[in-house]
Amino acid sequence: MTSLAANQPEDPPQPLTTPPALTELTEPQRQSAMDRLMILRPHLDDAVPIVRLAETAGIPERTLRRWLSAYRRDGLTGLARQPRADKGRRRIPDELVLLIEGLALRRPRPSIATVHRHSAEVAAQRGWPIPSYATVYDITHRLDPALSVLAHEGTARYRELFDLIHRRQAERPNQIWQADHTQLDLWVITPSGKPGRPWLTVIEDDYSRAVAGYAVNLSAPSALTTALAFRQAIWRKAEPDWHVCGIPEAFHVDHGSDFTSVHLEQVMADLRTRPFFSLPGQPRGRGKVERLFRTVNQQCLAHLPGYAPRGTPDRAGRAQLSLAELEEAIGRFVREVYNLTPHSETGAPPQQRWESGSFLPRLPGSLEQLDLLLLTVAKPRTIHPDGIHFQSLRYLDPLLAAYVGERVIIRYDPRDMAEVRVFHREQFLCQAICPELASRTISLKDITAARNARRRDLRSQLRERASVVDRLIDVHRPSPSDLPLPEAPAADPAPPVPARPRLKRYREE
Structure with missing residues (x-):
């Protein structure tokens, strides 16, 4: 039996066009439109009757005619599956x-x-x-x-x-430096013989990711540890394979008291460096330093005795290294591994990227000038005949012989107590050393020579002043002819004879 639809004339095939609205469809809608077009293609290209196409595809004839009408009206967009009007709405209130x-x-x-x-x-x-x-x-x-x-x-x-953050990006070396602290996942032997976990302070160049300076301490972060790391970062390194140095244009730190001290702000002003502080309680934008800490932890500390990552049992008993040995190991890792390994973000070794700027770093006039700005450990002391007394130690230098009894200011590096810098009236005087700690010693001959020189200098000053006094007194002293004749003294009456004491003497009896 033939249906009525079979006797109806077939619509002529239409050319395939892609309307501009097709770009507004989602990927699932575009895919559904293409699937329906492939089903209709035999009818459009080869004039296959809709009835036969419905039997072959297993789709109701009315559905195919609806698709065909939508395609002729809207093109490929009309074949896209439309979302349900109640999509995303629930049947509960x-x-x-x-x-x-x-x-x-x-x-x-x-x-x-x-x-x-x-x-x-x-x-x-x-x-x-x-x-x-x-x-x-x-x-x-x-x-x-x-x-x-x-x-x-x-x-x-x-x-x-x-939160959306702004990430600073330096355009050249020494434009921005970043600094931060972390407590290391490693135990060391403290001077008292007990295990302790040290702190690491790192200063990193933002442009090259090179480490400019670092400091390792057993105490919590302070303005002193920051100043010591900053001092190492700025000055020329003693190691020939570590070239990063100079004064940065900007210093990006967090809002801790160790970074916001009045002294450090004055140092920034004197060095013409602009400080940038994170918002209180929001240490954001310093992920580069945090990434450096993770690198040190994974590639350096993990191979040292006493390493104890977070979440592992207590390993304080495995501590073997001293603080000086740990500091040497970190310095060797920075110079020989980190600064020479291509960075994952910049694609170049940090030290090579720092040197590629072809610039001359800005440096202070001298190390003493830098120490005067940075070393916050300043103690007033009096110079004694046997030197300067500090921390139960004696510090000597031949120049101190001329300042015995004077009040001075000493500045010292807590990492190296072998010497102190002595300032007299805000002027650098000398570097006094402790014979018990320093490799260089002050001999008795040097002390005797300095003592005799000081004594000769003082005697010379005494003779000079005595000659001036004698000369001035001789000028104003009158001559003998100008003096009045002395008057004859009046005769003094004879003194009375004291009465003999009436005391008994046993030998006279």
Whole structure:
């Protein structure tokens, strides 16, 4: 039996065109349109009747005619599957959805079963449809992740994960330096013989990622440790294979008290360096230094005795290195490995990238001038005949012989107590050494020579002043002829004869 549709004349084939609106379709819609076009292609290209095409494709004839009409009217866009008008809408009241979301956002974070139980009780009381467990699960897992983090983990965690930040990027070497501290995952032997975890302070050049300076200390970060690392970073290195030095144009640090001290701000002003501080409680934008700490931890400390990463059992008993040995190991890693290995972001070794700028770093006039700015350990002392007394040690230098009894200011490097720098009236005087610690010693001959020279100098000054006094007194002293004749003294009366004491003497009896 032949249907009525079979007797209807077939529509002539239409040319295939792609309207501009096709670019506005999503990928699933575009794919569905192409699938439907492939089904209609035998009819469009070869004039296969719709009835036969419906039998072959297993699709109702009315559906094929609807697709064909949409294609002729709107082109390929008309064949795209349209989304449902009620997509994303649930069959439960919106107020119940908000209740489920509010329960899921409570602190502490409740379980899905708890949220489902409470929401079902409220729905039964209000006469709403009882939500299924799957519905509650779907609603809670569709919550905005930022909203969940803010509700359950607080503002600080939200800032860390979702706040938009500005990342500074230097355009040349020594334009921006970054500094930060971290407590190392390694135990060392302290001078008292007990194990301790040291702190590492690192200063990094933002442009090249090269390490400009570092300091290792057992005490917590302070303005002193920052100044010592800054001093090493600025001055020329004693190691010939470590070239990074100079005064930076800007210094990017966090808002800790060790970086915001009045002294360090004055140092920045004297060095003509602009400081940039992170917002209090928001140490953002210093991920480059944090990445450097992770590199030191993984590639340097992991191979040293006493290494104890976080989450592992206490390994304080495995400490073998002293603080000086750890500092030497980190310095060797910085010079021989880190500064010479291509960086994952810049693609070049840090030291090579720093040197590629073809510039002359800006340096202070002398190391003494830099120390006067940076070394915050300044102690007033009095020069004694046997030298300067400090920390139960004596510091000597031949120049001190001329300043015995004078008040001076000493500045010292806590990492090297073998010598101190002596300043007298804000002027550098000398470097006094401790014979017990320094490799260079002051002999008794040197002390005797300095002592005799000082004594001769003082005697010369005495003779000079005595000659001036005698000369001035002789000028103003009158001559003998100008003096008045002395008068004859009056005769003094004879003194009375004291009476003989009436004392008994036993020998006269």
